[in-house]
Amino acid sequence: MMGGARAWREGLTTLWLVGPATLAMTVLIFVPVALVAMLSFTDYQFGARTFNWIGLQNFADMVSSPLGRRAIVNTLIYAAVVIPFSIILALLVALGLHRLARRAGWLSNTLRAVYFLPVAATLVAMAIAWQMLLHPTIGPVNTALVALGLPRQDWLSDRGLVLYTLAAIGIWQSVGYNMVLFLAGLSAIPASLYEAATVDGAERPWERFWTVTWPMLGPTTLFVTVITATTAFRVFETVATLTKGGPAFASDTLVYALYREGFVYFKAGYASAITVVFFIFVLLFTALKFRVLESRVHYR
Amino acid sequence: MRLLATATALMLTVGTAQAETQVRVHYAIPTIWADVQQMLADAFMEANPDIEIVIDGPAESYAEGVQRLLRESVAGTLPDVAFVGLNRWRILEDRGLTQPLDPFIEDEAAFEAAGYTGALRSLGQYQGQQHALATSASTLVMYVNPDLVEQAGGSMDDFPTTFDGVIELAAKIDALGDTIDGIWIGRHDWRFQSLLGSYGGRPMTEDESDITFDQPAGIAAAELYARFVDEGGMKTYGQDQARQAYPAGTIGIMMESSSLMTRFIEAAGDGFDVTVKALPVAAEDPSTVYFPTGGSAIVMLSEDPEVQKAAWDYITFVTGPEGARLVVQNTGYAPTNALVLEDDAYLGDFYKDNPNAFVAHQQVANYAGPWYAYPGAEGVAVTDLIAAALVEITEGADPETTIKDLAETVRGELGMK
Numbered sequence: 001m002m003g004g005a006r007a008w009r010e011g012l013t014t015l016w017l018v019g020p021a022t023l024a025m026t027v028l029i030f031v032p033v034a035l036v037a038m039l040s041f042t043d044y045q046f047g048a049r050t051f052n053w054i055g056l057q058n059f060a061d062m063v064s065s066p067l068g069r070r071a072i073v074n075t076l077i078y079a080a081v082v083i084p085f086s087i088i089l090a091l092l093v094a095l096g097l098h099r100l101a102r103r104a105g106w107l108s109n110t111l112r113a114v115y116f117l118p119v120a121a122t123l124v125a126m127a128i129a130w131q132m133l134l135h136p137t138i139g140p141v142n143t144a145l146v147a148l149g150l151p152r153q154d155w156l157s158d159r160g161l162v163l164y165t166l167a168a169i170g171i172w173q174s175v176g177y178n179m180v181l182f183l184a185g186l187s188a189i190p191a192s193l194y195e196a197a198t199v200d201g202a203e204r205p206w207e208r209f210w211t212v213t214w215p216m217l218g219p220t221t222l223f224v225t226v227i228t229a230t231t232a233f234r235v236f237e238t239v240a241t242l243t244k245g246g247p248a249f250a251s252d253t254l255v256y257a258l259y260r261e262g263f264v265y266f267k268a269g270y271a272s273a274i275t276v277v278f279f280i281f282v283l284l285f286t287a288l289k290f291r292v293l294e295s296r297v298h299y300r
Numbered sequence: 301m302r303l304l305a306t307a308t309a310l311m312l313t314v315g316t317a318q319a320e321t322q323v324r325v326h327y328a329i330p331t332i333w334a335d336v337q338q339m340l341a342d343a344f345m346e347a348n349p350d351i352e353i354v355i356d357g358p359a360e361s362y363a364e365g366v367q368r369l370l371r372e373s374v375a376g377t378l379p380d381v382a383f384v385g386l387n388r389w390r391i392l393e394d395r396g397l398t399q400p401l402d403p404f405i406e407d408e409a410a411f412e413a414a415g416y417t418g419a420l421r422s423l424g425q426y427q428g429q430q431h432a433l434a435t436s437a438s439t440l441v442m443y444v445n446p447d448l449v450e451q452a453g454g455s456m457d458d459f460p461t462t463f464d465g466v467i468e469l470a471a472k473i474d475a476l477g478d479t480i481d482g483i484w485i486g487r488h489d490w491r492f493q494s495l496l497g498s499y500g501g502r503p504m505t506e507d508e509s510d511i512t513f514d515q516p517a518g519i520a521a522a523e524l525y526a527r528f529v530d531e532g533g534m535k536t537y538g539q540d541q542a543r544q545a546y547p548a549g550t551i552g553i554m555m556e557s558s559s560l561m562t563r564f565i566e567a568a569g570d571g572f573d574v575t576v577k578a579l580p581v582a583a584e585d586p587s588t589v590y591f592p593t594g595g596s597a598i599v600m601l602s603e604d605p606e607v608q609k610a611a612w613d614y615i616t617f618v619t620g621p622e623g624a625r626l627v628v629q630n631t632g633y634a635p636t637n638a639l640v641l642e643d644d645a646y647l648g649d650f651y652k653d654n655p656n657a658f659v660a661h662q663q664v665a666n667y668a669g670p671w672y673a674y675p676g677a678e679g680v681a682v683t684d685l686i687a688a689a690l691v692e693i694t695e696g697a698d699p700e701t702t703i704k705d706l707a708e709t710v711r712g713e714l715g716m717k
Contacts, residue, residue: 043677045677046367046370047369047370047371047373047374047391047395047397048395049395049396131540131541131544132544135537135541135544135545136535136537136541137479137481137535137537137545137550138479138544138545138548138550146478154535154536154537156537156538156541157535157536157537157538157541158536159691159695243538246538246687246688246691247487247536247538247688247691248687248688248689248691248692249684249688260684261681263363263367264363264680265677265678265680265681266367266370266391266677266680267677267681
């Protein structure tokens with residue numbers, strides 16, 4: 001009898017503690033997601049008074065239309081370039097700065113701040129700077145190329161090149177952030193492990209990296225990979241400010257297509273379908289990453 | 301004593317009259333419009349103390365403005381009148397949000413005499429009904445760099461008035477150097493419609509049941525794009541880059557919206573004298589020529605008859621000569637009331653100081669025509685397909701087959717087959 005009342009009181013306390021947060025999460029996250037999922041099965045036009053249920057038509061259109069497919073392929077290419085490069089470059093920079101910190105701390109700190117600048121700056125503002133730099137006739141990049149005797153490039157208007165230009169800007173943007181994460185990972189490796197490695201005969205830097213640094217950075221690398229991947233799949237600002245998906249859809253990506261369909265074309269139903277696909281994309285990817293990598297990551 | 305009583309009575313009537321009707325106004329692009337909107341509202345309220353104009357916080361762009369209006373229509377909080385992009389009021393009309401203005405116009409002949417010419421009225425008409433009235437206008441013009449023309453051996457006084465002549469001159473300018481480009485035009489629906497209009501073509505049939513830009517006029521317009529690249533030295537960079545390059549003095553002839561005039565003159569500074577020339581008219585019968593007009597229009601959204609009357613007063617003030625004068629002097633757009641061009645009393649001094657503006661504004665008055673928006677759910681989406689086809693043409697695709705394929709695709713997308 002007494003136990004029942006106590007359980008009841010505890011239950012009430014639990015409800016009191018988690019209730020508000022659960023309610024907020026339901027109203028602010030689950031309900032909108034459910035609404036978007038529902039809209040993705042309709043032909044709803046933004047501002048229209050009625051809509052029709054059209055089943056999976058939106059999803060079929062996305063896969064069958066050349067534009068939808070192009071957006072998906074472009075996003076995959078972009079991610080395939082940005083993910084490895086921004087991780088490898090960030091690791092190299094972090095290793096360099098970590099070594100440098102012992103000999104010239106001030107230089108290391110200055111460089112660290114410089115590498116971090118692109119992260120701290122607003123990407124939209126920086127995109128305008130990139131636009132000037134990459135200008136085909138009056139931009140410094142092409143001027144430098146010509147001075148070196150190389151041909152000019154239409155960085156942002158050549159259909160074969162534009163996606164890689166955006167990828168390069170994406171890498172430039174994320175290297176600084178990943179570097180900070182790697183630096184934190186590096187400084188957490190206990191010096192005793194390196195001493196032990198030396199005792200065991202791992203003398204050369206390369207051996208020390210493979211036997212100590214890389215395994216100990218496992219959790220950091222996993223985290224960096226997931227973060228970089230989700231940012232790469234979400235690429236939007238540079239596309240919107242620099243190319244608007246053009247020329248001729250050559251730099252159209254999933255999230256930009258979503259914005260275009262929903263907010264420029266007012267096709268809310270179709271845009272919702274893209275959102276659902278994108279959501280599943282990121283969710284699956286994250287789950288897969290954790291499952292595959294977690295078993296191989298060396299946790300202490 | 302009696303004086304005091306009269307004064308009190310007078311104040312009371314004024315006091316009550318002031319609160320009589322309120323008209324809520326929506327507008328977009330505060331960087332251009334914020335000051336002008338306030339001036340228009342103040343000038344109107346001074347003349348009509350019984351109507352209060354309340355201006356909503358502006359939207360950043362016309363696209364965003366329409367989105368907001370659609371959201372407000374769902375929430376039931378639409379403003380009473382709205383300034384929207386000239387190519388966007390159809391989105392509101394399509395959803396039944398705009399109130400037809402014909403019942404308010406009543407006498408068409410008198411309306412015409414008040415400066416609302418047929419060309420100007422056509423900007424806000426759909427299927428014979430007046431849904432919007434233009435409040436500011438711009439058409440495609442040629443921005444010329446006179447220094448480059450001079451260096452290339454051309455003459456500003458004897459500037460070519462045909463596309464052949466323009467391309468020939470562009471080729472000479474292009475030959476001046478590696479970083480100098482002869483000509484540039486945006487690969488964009490509106491620019492294409494402008495060239496099409498110069499050949500007397502239309503993008504669609506009158507009843508909007510079929511695409512017509514694959515007829516000879518449209519193919520001629522598409523071939524211009526190919527010739528600009530092949531002969532005139534046009535590079536394929538995008539709009540933002542071109543808008544940086546022209547003021548920097550590296551483009552000889554740039555075809556762009558007349559609304560950019562002030563911006564270009566400021567950006568070019570002492571570099572060179574930005575000079576505006578009218579677009580060539582290519583059709584044999586000039587009466588078929590029109591240039592699609594960008595800019596803004598005002599629509600009535602209120603469903604309350606009382607508010608509608610006040611809103612109509614505001615609309616006629618804004619689009620009348622007094623409103624047009626304020627818009628022209630403060631935005632760089634062309635007027636949408638013919639009286640200000642005919643009567644020197646309104647803007648005579650302004651045009652004496654701004655000969656470039658006079659060229660651009662005359663082109664609007666002579667050739668203003670609707671900027672066709674394609675009907676239906678895919679209407680906006682097909683304009684991107686048109687732009688993509690123009691990109692292909694400038695990169696070497698055959699103009700005729702590309703335009704014919706495009707027309708077929710667009711027909712399919714719009715359900716015209």
